[in-house]
Structures are given as structure tokens and as C-alpha cells.
Amino acid sequence: MMENLITIKIEDRSGASQDIIVPTDVSLSLMEILKASEYDILATCGGMALCATCHIEIVKGLENLAIPEDQELDMLDTLPDADENSRLSCQIRLNQNNNGLAIKIKGSSEE
Ligand code: FES
Numbered sequence: 184m185m186e187n188l189i190t191i192k193i194e195d196r197s198g199a200s201q202d203i204i205v206p207t208d209v210s211l212s213l214m215e216i217l218k219a220s221e222y223d224i225l226a227t228c229g230g231m232a233l234c235a236t237c238h239i240e241i242v243k244g245l246e247n248l249a250i251p252e253d254q255e256l257d258m259l260d261t262l263p264d265a266d267e268n269s270r271l272s273c274q275i276r277l278n279q280n281n282n283g284l285a286i287k288i289k290g291s292s293e294e
Pocket residue numbers: 214225226227228229230231232233234235236237238271272273274
């Protein structure tokens with residue numbers, strides 16, 4: 184594994200999962216990485232923690248992510264299907280510690 188690459192596991196809404204290799208030396212949020220990997224994420228607000236369509240569940244590796252800001256927590260509070268493993272992928276930046284992260288895509292794919 185090269186120094187600036189990590190592998191994360193993504194499960195889509197249909198339950199299909201695959202590993203993707205992600206560079207950590209780019210300034211992209213996890214939401215942007217998922218979109219670039221052709222996952223269907225609306226991200227209506229463009230990554231401002233305002234729409235929650237980028238909602239994901241962290242299956243593995245939650246402890247290696249930065250603590251969410253209040254704005255993200257407030258937004259997650261409005262979601263009926265959010266729990267303590269929920270995050271907004273637009274608020275997550277990955278680094279080398281996140282190798283092996285596993286997530287499930289939850290946010291709605293329709294307006
Ligand atoms: S893209 Fe809107 S909350 Fe993340």
C-alpha cells in the first residue's frame with residue numbers, strides 16, 4: 184500500500200459492497216470521494232451540513248474519525264433513521280488512520 188492511499192469498504196443502498204482505494208493527500212470530503220466513485224449521493228447543499236442527503240452509517244472505524252462538529256450533530260438529530268454510528272459524509276476528511284473504514288450509504292437518493 185502506498186503511503187497516501189487507503190482502502191475503505193462501501194455498501195450501497197442495495198446492499199452491494201465493494202472496496203475502493205482512496206488518496207488521502209487530496210482535499211476532498213468523503214462525500215466528494217463517494218460521488219467521484221459514482222455513488223448516487225444528492226449532496227443538495229454542496230457539503231454545508233445542511234441537507235443530510237450525504238448521510239452514511241459507519242460500520243467500522245468510527246473511532247478513527249474526527250469528532251463531529253455541532254452543526255453536523257444538529258443535522259443528524261433531524262433524521263429519523265440516524266443513530267450513534269451516523270455521520271454526514273461531507274463533513275468527513277480521511278487520513279491514513281482511516282484505512283479499513285467501512286460505511287453504508289443511507290441518505291435518500293431522491294429529492
Ligand atoms: S452534502 Fe448536504 S449535508 Fe452533506
